[in-house]
Structure formats: structure tokens, C-alpha cells
Amino acid sequence: MKHKGxxxxxxxxxGAGKGTLMKQLVHAYDNYALSxxxxxxKPRPGEQEGREYFFVNREEFEEKITNNGLVEYAQYCDNxxxxxREYVEKQLEKxxxxxxEIEIQGALKIKEKFPTALLxxxxxxxxxxxxxxxxxxxxxxxxxxxxxxxxxxxxxEGIENxxxxxxxDKLEECxxxxxxxxxxxxxxxxxxxxxxxxxxxxxxxxx
Amino acid sequence: MKHKGxxxxxxxxxGAGKGTLMKQLVHAYDNYALSxxxxxxKPRPGEQEGREYFFVNREEFEEKITNNGLVEYAQYCDNxxxxxREYVEKQLEKxxxxxxEIEIQGALKIKEKFPTALLxxxxxxxxxxxxxxxxxxxxxxxxxxxxxxxxxxxxxEGIENxxxxxxxDKLEECxxxxxxxxxxxxxxxxxxxxxxxxxxxxxxxxx
Numbered sequence: 001m002k003h004k005g006x007x008x009x010x011x012x013x014x015g016a017g018k019g020t021l022m023k024q025l026v027h028a029y030d031n032y033a034l035s036x037x038x039x040x041x042k043p044r045p046g047e048q049e050g051r052e053y054f055f056v057n058r059e060e061f062e063e064k065i066t067n068n069g070l071v072e073y074a075q076y077c078d079n080x081x082x083x084x085r086e087y088v089e090k091q092l093e094k095x096x097x098x099x100x101e102i103e104i105q106g107a108l109k110i111k112e113k114f115p116t117a118l119l120x121x122x123x124x125x126x127x128x129x130x131x132x133x134x135x136x137x138x139x140x141x142x143x144x145x146x147x148x149x150x151x152x153x154x155x156x157e158g159i160e161n162x163x164x165x166x167x168x169d170k171l172e173e174c175x176x177x178x179x180x181x182x183x184x185x186x187x188x189x190x191x192x193x194x195x196x197x198x199x200x201x202x203x204x205x206x207x
Numbered sequence: 208m209k210h211k212g213x214x215x216x217x218x219x220x221x222g223a224g225k226g227t228l229m230k231q232l233v234h235a236y237d238n239y240a241l242s243x244x245x246x247x248x249k250p251r252p253g254e255q256e257g258r259e260y261f262f263v264n265r266e267e268f269e270e271k272i273t274n275n276g277l278v279e280y281a282q283y284c285d286n287x288x289x290x291x292r293e294y295v296e297k298q299l300e301k302x303x304x305x306x307x308e309i310e311i312q313g314a315l316k317i318k319e320k321f322p323t324a325l326l327x328x329x330x331x332x333x334x335x336x337x338x339x340x341x342x343x344x345x346x347x348x349x350x351x352x353x354x355x356x357x358x359x360x361x362x363x364e365g366i367e368n369x370x371x372x373x374x375x376d377k378l379e380e381c382x383x384x385x386x387x388x389x390x391x392x393x394x395x396x397x398x399x400x401x402x403x404x405x406x407x408x409x410x411x412x413x414x
Contacts (some may be wrong), residue, residue, distance in 0.1 A: 121396075127409030146413070153410040159403050164394040177394075184391035186372040187384075189328075196366050201359040202334030206353070 004184055005033075005092040007114050008099045009107045012122030012156035013152040015134040017168045021122060022099055024175045033091040037162040038064065054084065072102070083110075097182055104158040111161075118185045121162040122180065125169040127152075129143045212299040213392055214321045215306045216314045219329030220359040221347075222341040224375045228329060229306055231382045240298040242307045245271065248286035261291065279309070279316040290317075304389055317331040318368075325392045327385065328369040332376040334359075 012018045026032045038054040040061050049055055056064075061080045064070050073082030083100055091098045102110065110117050124130040130152060158166065160192045164181045168174045189196060219225050233239045245261040247268050256262055263271075268287045271277050280289030288306055298305045309317065317324050331337040337359060341352045366372065371388045375381045396403060 030267060041389070057281045059334065123406065125411065127406055130410075131413065149410060153407070153414065156403070156407045156410055160396045162396060164391065165396055165399055165403070166394070180387050181391045184371065184388045187373070187388060189367045189369060189372055192372055194370070196363070199334055200363045203337075203356060203363055206334065206338065206356045207360065 005096045007117040009110050009117055009119045011104055011107050014148045015130050016122045016124050018097045018101055018122045029179055033098045035088055036099050037081055038084050039081045072106050074106055116191050118160040120164050120166050121159050122166045122168055125167055125184040212303045214324040215304055216317050217308045217325045218311055218314050221294040222337050223331050225308055225329045240303040240305045242295055242305050244288055245291055246288045279313050304347045323398050326369040327371050327373050328366050329373045331374055332374055
């Protein structure tokens, strides 16, 4: 049974550890490809072109939109963020499972365009733990932490739209758990239409 | 995160190896309970009360129906077949994943009553392999084999109603695959309503 790749959307609370999880997943298994978003926002110190984001100007981004070069895009705080189409489609064709990190609105747009996309929602084991992690970063003001917790509360409303929740308690276990969920998804009927169709034709031929 | 058990419905082509798979699964992992059906058909040589089936007469079966003592039931060739409710509910409550073997009509009835039931469809790697296995049994006439293949062709129409297909190529791999699919199912939002609700309440409290 040959599989085409699955498009995997990862959302979750800020502070739940999405970034680390995804990096570890790609590192631990060789069937994943990480999609890098394109943005018009300025790079922050330490960010690298093509690693955190592809940094472009407004004009270049809007040209991408016009040419249908993005799988989805959105605007936040006057900046564009989007997923370049070419990389995603090439990797899926190769049989790689392609991972995108994206918030809920984008996730729902993706699901509309790619009905077999797998939507994962990363959560800490408890809200108290989320608060602790945000505080533990030591880089955020109390006000920013409060904002993120309120944002988490909003995002939590949308969890039922996701296929699976991923509880990030211990990192290593969570990575392996995430891998299992994605592997399981490869066995849904909607992701095996060709195999099922062939089986039907073969059975039909016995009649 | 404490889980209640999941009700798992296993269907699939006759000759795909459902029975062996389920036995091996229950043997290899200790979180499963195998539901035993009740029937009015006579025991075949080698069949044991409470292992293959609970054998009852028509009157006893109809009493079970009247008392809502069955999760589902159906009639084939003048015999009743059904799933006793008490065992299923007790095991689920204990946190066990309960496995039933049932054909598609029953599977759909179960899904209606238990929306979080997990539906698995067992298939051989190819139709040619199915034919080979049916012939290899050496116990069936050509006519019976033909009938089973035609029945498989009918059943194949319903595969899209299942959550996952399970390809039984190598038994051991397939058992472990089946276990992974069931474990994955424990992480769907609909099977974690309580956990998600608690998270929401906790986050709300931070506001």
C-alpha cells in the first residue's frame, strides 16, 4: 500500500511547546517535512530567512496571493502570514507528511481545501502548567502572559474542530505520541481511496 | 488524563483474519475486553458456551430484546445474533476498550447509539490474497468460496463508514498496528470532553 503524504496542521496554545515538538518530530523520524511560512513582518533578532519564515515585502506577498501561490494566508497586526503552495505540494507528492504550524482560522481554511488534512491541537497537561511555562520563560511581562492566557481561552473554544489533541507533558513521549497519531491517520478510508477502489475492482472481477 | 474505555467494532471480509487478530490483540495487551455475542443458532462442534457465543433459545433472546438488554441485534438465516449490554457497559466503565466483531449493519447501529465507538474494517492486502486464504482453509466448497467473495464485494461498499482500515498482511505487525489505531482514537476531542471542559474552566478562571 503506497501512501501519498498527509498535510498535518499543528495548532495549540502559545506556551504549549508546538515549536519544540515539531522540531523534535522532524528530527526523530524521516518521513516529515516542515513547511516554512512566508511573512511580511520584519525578522526578529536570531531569526533566519527560510528557517523561521521566508521574509518578503508587501508587494511580493500580494503577488503570491494573486498567483494562487499560497495554500492559505491571513493578516495579523498589519502583517501577512501565509503558506507557500509549491513546497507543500511537492513534498506531499513525494510521500512526505508535511507539517504546518498555524492558528485555528488557517487550520479550518486548510481543512476546506484539503479534506484529508490532519488537524492536531497541542495542549499542556493543565492550564496551571501553561501559566507556569509562560511565566518560566522569564521574557514576558505579566501583561503579556495574561494576554496569552486569554488568547488560549479563546482558542480552546475551537478544539472540537481538530482530529486529535496532543498533550505535551513529557516532550519525548509527546513526540512519539504525535508520530503515532499521524501514522494512524494514514489508515483512514478517505486517505486510501485508491487502495479501496482497487480492492473493489478485484473483488468485482471474481463474480 | 483518565480515559473511559472505547467501544471498538471490528468488521471485515470473511477470511481476512478478524478472529485471530482480535484474540492476539487481547492476548498481547491488557487493556482490552472481548465482547461475546448471544445467539439462537445451535453450537457447532468445538464451539464453547461463553467463548464463541452465549447460546440461548428464541424465548430467552426475545426477553433480552424486550428488556433492552442488548446493545444491538439482528437476524440472519432465521437466527438471532446480538450483543449483551451489561458486559459492554461494565467493561467500558472500568476503562477497558471493548471489542465487538459485527457486520456492517450492526456496526452502523452501534455508531448511532455510541457516537464515540471506533469502527475498524479488516482487509487482506489484496483480493487475490483473500481468495487464496479462503481456498487454503480447505474446508469450504468452491461454491461457498464464491459466495464469500461475493459477500466481500458487497461489504466493500460500506468501507467509507469505518474510521480505519486494518490491512492484515503479517499477523504480528497487524496486531500492533490495530493497537496503535485504537490508542490514537483515545486522543480525539470527542473522547476527551471532560478533560477539555476542565481546561476551559481553568483558563476561564485566569481572566
